[in-house]
Amino acid sequence: MHFITALIGIYRAEIGLLILALMFVAFVRERYSPTVVSVVGACVFAALGLLDEKDLFSVFSNSAPLTVGAMFVLSGALIRTGTINRVADLVMARAQRHPRLALAEVTLGTVILSAFLNNTPVVVLLIPIMFKLAQATGYPVKKLLIPMNAVAVMGGCVTLIGTSTNLIVAGIAAEQGMAPFGIFDITPYGLAGVLAGVAALTGLSFLLPGDPPSIAGEDGGNVQDYLTELTLSRDSDLIGRTVGSLSIIGRSASLLGLKRAGEIRRRGIEEEELHAGDRLLVHADGATIMTLRESGDFEIGLAAASETPGGGTVIEAMIAPSHPSIGERLIDIPFLHALRVRIIGIHRARHLPGPDLSETRVRGADRLLIAGSDDSIRSLKDNAHLIGVDISRTRAFRPRKAWIAILALTAVVLLSAVELIGIGLAAFIAVGVILVTRCIDPEEAWAAIDGDVLILIFAMLAVGLALEQAGSVALMVGWIEPLLAAAPAWTLVFLIYFFALLLSELLSNNAVAALLTPLTIALAHQLGADPRPLVIALMIGASACFATPIGYQTNALVHAAGDYRFSDFVRIGIPLNLIVGLAVCTTLTLLA
Numbered sequence: 001m002h003f004i005t006a007l008i009g010i011y012r013a014e015i016g017l018l019i020l021a022l023m024f025v026a027f028v029r030e031r032y033s034p035t036v037v038s039v040v041g042a043c044v045f046a047a048l049g050l051l052d053e054k055d056l057f058s059v060f061s062n063s064a065p066l067t068v069g070a071m072f073v074l075s076g077a078l079i080r081t082g083t084i085n086r087v088a089d090l091v092m093a094r095a096q097r098h099p100r101l102a103l104a105e106v107t108l109g110t111v112i113l114s115a116f117l118n119n120t121p122v123v124v125l126l127i128p129i130m131f132k133l134a135q136a137t138g139y140p141v142k143k144l145l146i147p148m149n150a151v152a153v154m155g156g157c158v159t160l161i162g163t164s165t166n167l168i169v170a171g172i173a174a175e176q177g178m179a180p181f182g183i184f185d186i187t188p189y190g191l192a193g194v195l196a197g198v199a200a201l202t203g204l205s206f207l208l209p210g211d212p213p214s215i216a217g218e219d220g221g222n223v224q225d226y227l228t229e230l231t232l233s234r235d236s237d238l239i240g241r242t243v244g245s246l247s248i249i250g251r252s253a254s255l256l257g258l259k260r261a262g263e264i265r266r267r268g269i270e271e272e273e274l275h276a277g278d279r280l281l282v283h284a285d286g287a288t289i290m291t292l293r294e295s296g297d298f299e300i301g302l303a304a305a306s307e308t309p310g311g312g313t314v315i316e317a318m319i320a321p322s323h324p325s326i327g328e329r330l331i332d333i334p335f336l337h338a339l340r341v342r343i344i345g346i347h348r349a350r351h352l353p354g355p356d357l358s359e360t361r362v363r364g365a366d367r368l369l370i371a372g373s374d375d376s377i378r379s380l381k382d383n384a385h386l387i388g389v390d391i392s393r394t395r396a397f398r399p400r401k402a403w404i405a406i407l408a409l410t411a412v413v414l415l416s417a418v419e420l421i422g423i424g425l426a427a428f429i430a431v432g433v434i435l436v437t438r439c440i441d442p443e444e445a446w447a448a449i450d451g452d453v454l455i456l457i458f459a460m461l462a463v464g465l466a467l468e469q470a471g472s473v474a475l476m477v478g479w480i481e482p483l484l485a486a487a488p489a490w491t492l493v494f495l496i497y498f499f500a501l502l503l504s505e506l507l508s509n510n511a512v513a514a515l516l517t518p519l520t521i522a523l524a525h526q527l528g529a530d531p532r533p534l535v536i537a538l539m540i541g542a543s544a545c546f547a548t549p550i551g552y553q554t555n556a557l558v559h560a561a562g563d564y565r566f567s568d569f570v571r572i573g574i575p576l577n578l579i580v581g582l583a584v585c586t587t588l589t590l591l592a
Helices: 002-010 012-029 034-047 053-061 063-080 083-097 099-116 119-137 142-155 164-175 187-203 286-295 334-338 374-381 399-417 423-436 442-448 451-470 472-484 489-506 509-527 531-543 553-561 566-591
Strands: 225-232 253-260 263-265 279-285 298-300 313-319 341-347 367-372 386-391
Touching: 012 034, 012 451, 012 472, 034 053, 034 451, 053 451, 063 083, 063 164, 063 399, 063 423, 063 442, 063 451, 083 099, 083 119, 083 399, 099 119, 099 142, 099 187, 119 142, 119 553, 142 187, 142 553, 142 566, 164 451, 164 509, 164 531, 187 531, 187 566, 225 286, 225 367, 279 286, 286 298, 286 341, 286 367, 313 374, 334 341, 334 374, 341 374, 367 374, 374 386, 399 423, 423 442, 451 472, 451 509, 472 489, 472 509, 489 509, 489 531, 489 566, 509 531, 531 566
Parallel strands: none
Antiparallel strands: 225 279, 225 298, 225 341, 253 263, 253 279, 313 367, 313 386, 341 367
């Protein structure tokens, strides 16, 4: 044992590099998730004594991942209050009137949203918009999805809070003694990448496929929409208004028809005045249905008895293939008559049920939203012909709180921009504000945090610290420094950027950022160069990855939604990587 301990003490740096190499192999093989590999790697360093207990747990005091978590919650509040959906509705309204101009507006809006919000919800909401724009403009949707995603990724590189990678690099750099980064310190270089990238996407669109997706529906397969019916109550304030004046119709809700006196009208109903008892046939996502349910203007859904209340708990349930009502009308399904429940929506994968809610023929795997009392819900859970009966996680929007969520995020940006308080503290105060004002409930706020990302960050921070303490970073710098000693200073910016880019196309960009930041700073000090432009190059290079579906987390979303091939990303992504990288690095060389 003493011999092994002595051996580890002598070859600490080399053993650290060996562990790192094994981690890279595990990352590339993808047998385990990057988070698991990172945690195991940190544990190995600790077990071998290359990282002591105090230093291992010191990474949890780093503000970067905690700031990332706070930004997740702020993004969740904007979604919960319907702010993001409202923006999407405005985009679709513009697209219906000026579809080609809307493409340019969506591009600009994507850059702005991605600069201040987590990219993933932005891309998720934009995917169905791209499908609608493709229909309106006649462009193949495959020529829109990859460019939209690329613009979102580039937009995340415009501010410090645009991506978690930026915050990680900035946090490690501050711990290494560098001056803190301001929220807009990277903006000139990120904007250079955006301008070059948009120009490249415009000129290289011929490299994108033009065939239609073979597996996605018209919404890209990302939104679970339901068919429902809205019955106008006798005391509704909407009586006498025209159908076309209703504000409920937008991206999240489409009007399919008006049912009056048993007759369904599909066309020419926009100018029709609403009467008590009119039924509007609507196709909407779950959150919109829940919001309409709470509005009080409509009696929503289908019940066997007209006096059945629409309140109570809402559950989701799937029709089992063994259900005796398969092929029968939904209004005749037995539990609707045996229990005091109301079916408020039905979803069918890649198919719109109909002609209306009551006449829909039941199929296996149909998903139902059902509202009822606690006793009725317990009875449904015991129904052997229903699968996965559980409380619905879909919640109504809180539009009256939207201004608070917007103001909270704006305050984070402004307070950190003028350096009145740090971005981490500003984000935490904003989280407190949106929680106490109930923009988002606590359980929803914690659910908005991507725990996998945070654990990955903490683990890679521990690995980076272990490599420093073991002398592995100094050893690598010692190898690299003689090769770059005679090279011009500007070449370092290009080398760091494209090295980070290459690794991030294959590995987790957050892991790459956490590993390369201390190495980059140490190399800059060894060569007598300013580390700041190198760190900025690392930030952007680790995020602006377009050549593989795994290069950035949102790449995988559009890869699935657009039914792309791996080669589609490579064909457009490699030239886009080069053009954006050259623009960013040239701007850094000239301005930094």
